Amino acid sequence: MCRIAILGKGNVGTHLHRAMAAAGIEADLYSSRGFDGFSYNPDIILLTVKDDVIEDMSTLLASRLSCFNGVVAHTSGSVSIEVLRPFFNNIGVFYPLQTFSKANLSLKYSEIPFFIEGSDSDVTQKLESLAMLLSRNVFRLDSPQRMKMHIASVFACNFSNALFNISHGILEEAGIPFEVIIPLIHETVRKLETLSPKEAQTGPAIRGDSKVISRHLDSLSSYPDLQNIYRLLTEYINPDNIK
Amino acid sequence: MCRIAILGKGNVGTHLHRAMAAAGIEADLYSSRGFDGFSYNPDIILLTVKDDVIEDMSTLLASRLSCFNGVVAHTSGSVSIEVLRPFFNNIGVFYPLQTFSKANLSLKYSEIPFFIEGSDSDVTQKLESLAMLLSRNVFRLDSPQRMKMHIASVFACNFSNALFNISHGILEEAGIPFEVIIPLIHETVRKLETLSPKEAQTGPAIRGDSKVISRHLDSLSSYPDLQNIYRLLTEYINPDNIK
Numbered sequence A, B: 001m002c003r004i005a006i007l008g009k010g011n012v013g014t015h016l017h018r019a020m021a022a023a024g025i026e027a028d029l030y031s032s033r034g035f036d037g038f039s040y041n042p043d044i045i046l047l048t049v050k051d052d053v054i055e056d057m058s059t060l061l062a063s064r065l066s067c068f069n070g071v072v073a074h075t076s077g078s079v080s081i082e083v084l085r086p087f088f089n090n091i092g093v094f095y096p097l098q099t100f101s102k103a104n105l106s107l108k109y110s111e112i113p114f115f116i117e118g119s120d121s122d123v124t125q126k127l128e129s130l131a132m133l134l135s136r137n138v139f140r141l142d143s144p145q146r147m148k149m150h151i152a153s154v155f156a157c158n159f160s161n162a163l164f165n166i167s168h169g170i171l172e173e174a175g176i177p178f179e180v181i182i183p184l185i186h187e188t189v190r191k192l193e194t195l196s197p198k199e200a201q202t203g204p205a206i207r208g209d210s211k212v213i214s215r216h217l218d219s220l221s222s223y224p225d226l227q228n229i230y231r232l233l234t235e236y237i238n239p240d241n242i243k
Helices: A011-022 A051-064 A121-134 A143-173 A178-193 A210-219 A224-237 B011-022 B051-064 B121-134 B143-173 B178-193 B210-219 B224-237
Strands: A003-007 A026-030 A044-047 A071-074 A090-096 A114-118 A138-140 B003-007 B026-030 B044-047 B071-074 B090-096 B114-118 B138-140
Touching: A003 A011, A011 A026, A011 A090, A011 A121, A044 A051, A044 A121, A051 A071, A051 B210, A071 A121, A090 A121, A090 A143, A114 A121, A114 A143, A121 A138, A143 A178, A143 A224, A143 B143, A143 B178, A143 B210, A143 B224, A178 B143, A178 B178, A210 A224, A210 B051, A210 B143, A224 B143, A224 B224, B003 B011, B011 B026, B011 B090, B011 B121, B044 B051, B044 B121, B051 B071, B071 B121, B090 B121, B090 B143, B114 B121, B114 B143, B121 B138, B143 B178, B143 B224, B210 B224
Parallel strands: A003 A026, A003 A044, A044 A071, A071 A090, A114 A138, B003 B026, B003 B044, B044 B071, B071 B090, B114 B138
Antiparallel strands: A090 A114, B090 B114
16 A cells, blocks of 8 residues: 655645545655654655745755665646656646535545646556545546646636626625525526536527627616626527627 | 416417416416407416517517506526517516426326516505415525526536437437436435435535546547536536546
8 A cells, every 4th residue: 555645734635634644545644844754664655845946945855865776746727747847756636626615625536637747657656556545536648638627627616606706796886695596506506417508508698698698788788897897698599699 | 356468379378378377366367469458357478489589579568558557577597578668558467387398297286386577566466366376385585596597507407408318319329228327316316305406415526536527528528518518517517526
């Protein structure tokens, strides 16, 4: 069995450490601040530090671990495997696709998809086996694909949450509690289990209902940023709208 | 007990009829095409036709129902109660907030919010009592509030589905099945049960991670419409980004 060192006590590091403990994997969590070496020789080091710090931490690690022959992998969606190349022989990426936050303790790790990349097939297999102990959904992706995956998750999750926030603000102004719209949001997502998003599209934009669209735009006239977002998404859904 | 006539066999009419049958309410469903009168005298008529046809149907109905003293209500989110005023004495709105589609037979009607408006308190109470037989979530909203509610649901549901479709396209191009991102979408929505959307916001925009943002924008360079949507939403989330 491999011994894992997780370097970085942020959301990703904390959650991975918890998941590994639950799966009976020997893993230790180290803070990246003031890091001065491991208490044992790990087989796999997971860098769970912020994207911008991966390179600096690699420099530090490489200076401490002369002759290290294990695997060093980062956990970032948007950083190439290449950033690790100058420092180590066996490098990889171990990317869990999830919206981690520390408050969020009841995550089902077995459903989180993990995306794996390795500098050679041995490394890839090692990281893949580790991920498979945590999750039923493990995939191989190269760095350009992982970047696409990350962009797709920004649209599907970060940006849809921004739309929920816009909705929240509009309701608040009208004196309506946000809770009333949550069942509809659940249903919107539930539909994706049987329909593609294209098939599931409803609303005035897809119907080409120009009267409703212009009433909505008028009603948003004090909020030019929301009007712009409304216009762009209406046009995306149905290019016949708003020429 | 009231006797209900539902006029319009579209998604809303079909689902309301099904829900009323399940709740033991006497309701009949009539097609608006070739409509030539009811087989009995209804207490409440629900107009479930398309927004643009509500006025024409009211003209037709009024010509057939001289001396009608029941309630006539439409079921639209974005049409004012006033459209019915020239035709009937007792008018109202009976708006179920849901993304109805005919394929979608397993809806839990008891969780669907209903928004009620009436021309006087008697009408409002009649419609409210009817809605309460179907749902635990019944609210009174006037026409301007209902318009805000509708706009909020366009952002939260129709537009977030459009973002899921963008995500689908990006993944498809990278050879990644859309299914892998669905758990993350579920988690994004599940967070709304304990956090406000503002508190739940994650991703490069809220972190102000300009390196990742510009890498993403570069990667979308062949899709100016997606770049524009990315830019606007990134700026909405954090006005410090992209000046």
